[in-house]
Amino acid sequence: MHRDKLGIYLNDHLAGATFGIGLAQRIAHQHRHSARSADLQRICDEIAQDRQSLLEVMDALGVPARRYKVYGGWAAERLGRLKPNGVLYRRSGLSTLIELETLRLGVEGKTLIWRTLLVVAAGEPRLDESRLHNLLDRARGQIDTLETLRLTAAEAVFSPRAGSVPPDSP
Template sequence: MTTPMPGTRPQTRQVRTDLLGIYLNDHLAGSTVGAGRSLFMARSHRDPPFAEPLRQLAGEIAEDRASLLRIMRSLGVPKRRYKIAASGAVERLGRLKSNGRLYRRSPLTLVVELEFLRLGVKGKELGWRTLRALAEADGRFDEQELDGLIARAERQMNTLEELRVRAVQDVLLSG
């Protein structure tokens, strides 16, 4: 990016909607995986210190996905259904991963799932930050909404980190 000469106005830049559509659909695919995984985790973990925070997170992650869809509609970006279907299938296949146990969940599963979900929420946060950066060039973005989504993603990251550390201590420390 070049710096404008003193006394001149910077060039007006436009959002590349073709690339933005690809970008948003990729994030929609990721949010499909995150929403599915968080719901699965909320239903699977009944331990009191994990159950309620996971239910809360699953609800918020579903709301965030709905926000992304709303933003895409407002920008006229069509959903790429094949990406949504493929990402949903990948999330369900991910449940079949080897965890050292054949018939029941490994205690380590919670640690790995929390790490996976935390990575997804970080990606979501970065996506909201990207849209926030574009809001200065494109008035179709609601800056306040994006600021709220960024703040919520940060809270989700903190919650997931607290749960992850608790799970690590519960699972990997003896005694």
């Protein structure tokens, strides 16, 4: 039963990681000409690497990836694009803020899986605790960067001088 629960747990996080990659790619693409484009692209690349690390952990533990959950994560990200942002035909600064908050929440969730796997690793020799600690540290760095970007986006949307700041500048 423990193995079944772990498989469900890992596959749920795999679905979330699939969602996160799509969202990170969209954010990085939308802001590819901004001053923070390098940070956004780095986070996008790291999220893709972290998803691959999760797949490697699953493989080491003999947990198969459930395609329907991967497709569910992919579909959820695509559906999330339909969220109204107060502007009919273009992006608004509010879109950027919500996307950054959503991505940050996803990375917060990623820290939880690495922490949980560290608990599992105590009794599971197939897991590399050092690697899990590195993944956890990287996720914490991603959160710090995303928080800086999120605060910049919030200021651009909600500050009294919001009209003077480009709406999609993170």
